[in-house]
Amino acid sequence: MPGAVRYGLTNLVNFSGRDARQTFWFFVLFLYIVTFMLGSIRAFPHFHESQGRDVTRRL
Numbered sequence: 001m002p003g004a005v006r007y008g009l010t011n012l013v014n015f016s017g018r019d020a021r022q023t024f025w026f027f028v029l030f031l032y033i034v035t036f037m038l039g040s041i042r043a044f045p046h047f048h049e050s051q052g053r054d055v056t057r058r059l
Contacts, residue, residue, distance in 0.1 A: 005030045 007019075008027035 001026045001030070 004023045004026035007023060008030070011019075
């Protein structure tokens with residue numbers, strides 16, 4: 001999988017030729033995981049605010 005991600009990032013703007021199906025789907029999986037993680041990190045403070053908890057306060 002790391003090889004497929006590296007290959008996908010280095011050839012991001014290279015539109016000539018075709019890639020293997022496995023390389024494509026590993027790159028799509030990588031993008032999905034990164035998008036999910038960034039969305040979760042971004043939504044985390046808003047979730048705690050909606051629960052009425054102070055995120056900066058320690059227990």
